[in-house]
Amino acid sequence: MPPELPFVDLFAGAGGLSLGLSAAGLAPIAAAEMHGDALATYVAAHEKYEPGSALQVFEGDLARHPLRSLRGEVAVVAGGPPCQPYSTGGLRRGIGDARDGLPLFVRAVREARPEAFLLENVPGLASGAQRPRLDAVVGELTALGYRVDWRLLRAADFGVCQRRQRLLVVGTRRGRFAWPEPTHGPGRPLPYVRAGELLDPERPVGEPNPALVTYAKTPDLRPSPWDGHLWNGGGRPIDPDGLVPTLLASMGGNKTPWLDGGRVVPTYHAHLLAGGAPRSGRVDGARRITAEEAALVQGFPPDMPWVGPRSSRYRQVGNAVPVRLAEAVGLALRAQLTGTATRVA
Numbered sequence: 408m409p410p411e412l413p414f415v416d417l418f419a420g421a422g423g424l425s426l427g428l429s430a431a432g433l434a435p436i437a438a439a440e441m442h443g444d445a446l447a448t449y450v451a452a453h454e455k456y457e458p459g460s461a462l463q464v465f466e467g468d469l470a471r472h473p474l475r476s477l478r479g480e481v482a483v484v485a486g487g488p489p490c491q492p493y494s495t496g497g498l499r500r501g502i503g504d505a506r507d508g509l510p511l512f513v514r515a516v517r518e519a520r521p522e523a524f525l526l527e528n529v530p531g532l533a534s535g536a537q538r539p540r541l542d543a544v545v546g547e548l549t550a551l552g553y554r555v556d557w558r559l560l561r562a563a564d565f566g567v568c569q570r571r572q573r574l575l576v577v578g579t580r581r582g583r584f585a586w587p588e589p590t591h592g593p594g595r596p597l598p599y600v601r602a603g604e605l606l607d608p609e610r611p612v613g614e615p616n617p618a619l620v621t622y623a624k625t626p627d628l629r630p631s632p633w634d635g636h637l638w639n640g641g642g643r644p645i646d647p648d649g650l651v652p653t654l655l656a657s658m659g660g661n662k663t664p665w666l667d668g669g670r671v672v673p674t675y676h677a678h679l680l681a682g683g684a685p686r687s688g689r690v691d692g693a694r695r696i697t698a699e700e701a702a703l704v705q706g707f708p709p710d711m712p713w714v715g716p717r718s719s720r721y722r723q724v725g726n727a728v729p730v731r732l733a734e735a736v737g738l739a740l741r742a743q744l745t746g747t748a749t750r751v752a
């Protein structure tokens with residue numbers, strides 16, 4: 408018997424979006440991905456967490472794959488196209504341009520004609536010079552017969568310990584999509600998940616990251632010790648009582664956030680505020696989080712079968728939609744499409 412709400416994940420990556428939608432009760436039946444390691448991770452995770460269920464794989468550039476065969480097979484087309492830096496000088500619109508996933512997403516919706524679609528992207532697409540691009544895509548999807556709505560959601564509001572914000576665009580053929588209510592944060596049923604609950608400087612999980620944390624020659628002070636640039640590289644220290652900075656696909660080297668095992672951050676910040684001289688050399692007790700720890704922050708299961716070398720695993724993790732954010736939107740979508748929502752713990 409076919410699954411109730413089958414979906415295809417375009418630009419599947421390692422599958423953060425898919426895992427969240429699965430947790431919400433949707434069923435992944437097809438995935439498209441061009442990066443070998445990410446696809447291998449996705450397939451291994453599918454075999455592990457969806458044993459016995461078939462998966463149609465569109466390998467390589469999605470532009471090469473017609474998706475008409477999915478018509479009638481998928482209820483939902485989901486996907487997080489690559490966050491292409493759109494030029495302000497002109498809009499790239501070429502369908503089949505592998506660098507720009509948005510036309511490929513629109514084409515997939517046109518060909519597969521799902522009941523609904525879910526598009527994920529960076530918040531930047533909804534502002535400034537990129538905003539006309541979003542409006543154009545919304546217009547194209549509306550013309551295909553969908554009621555389209557978009558929102559910026561904070562992952563932390565849905566139980567993800569991260570500052571990450573994402574743009575979600577939802578289209579439905581019938582009815583108006585009701586966005587999920589935030590569950591975490593001040594005034595909500597649950598508090599934000601603190602970094603210290605997930606990450607322990609003394610107990611590393613996974614393959615250590617060799618990129619050292621060193622003091623910046625010219626520190627840039629901010630009111631909070633956890634902001635500003637007191638250290639070299641783009642990776643920020645992680646406040647154990649706060650949220651993890653947004654994890655980037657370019658993590659791995661000195662853009663990787665780090666844990667303050669030597670409890671240096673607040674005291675050094677106070678030292679500088681008091682007019683003390685900048686230090687140099689290595690920060691005592693600091694260590695950058697591993698790809699496996701970054702994956703836990705993104706909400707991947709601890710036994711996730713990652714494939715690829717360390718740099719590739721960091722990229723797969725940084726590229727992902729946090730699983731619980733995807734689950735929250737998935738539950739709302741499921742409620743919309745079936746008239747019921749099942750809370751999956």
Ligand SMILES: C[S@@+](CC[C@H](N)C(=O)[O-])C[C@H]1O[C@@H](n2cnc3c(N)ncnc32)[C@H](O)[C@@H]1O
Binds near residue numbers: 489
């Ligand atoms: C932002 S990531 C998606 C992450 C995924 N949604 C998740 O939650 O794990 C975008 C992915 O699209 C893939 N990609 C980019 N262009 C593609 C194309 N033309 N065809 C297939 N995959 C593509 C990249 O390799 C990358 O893994």
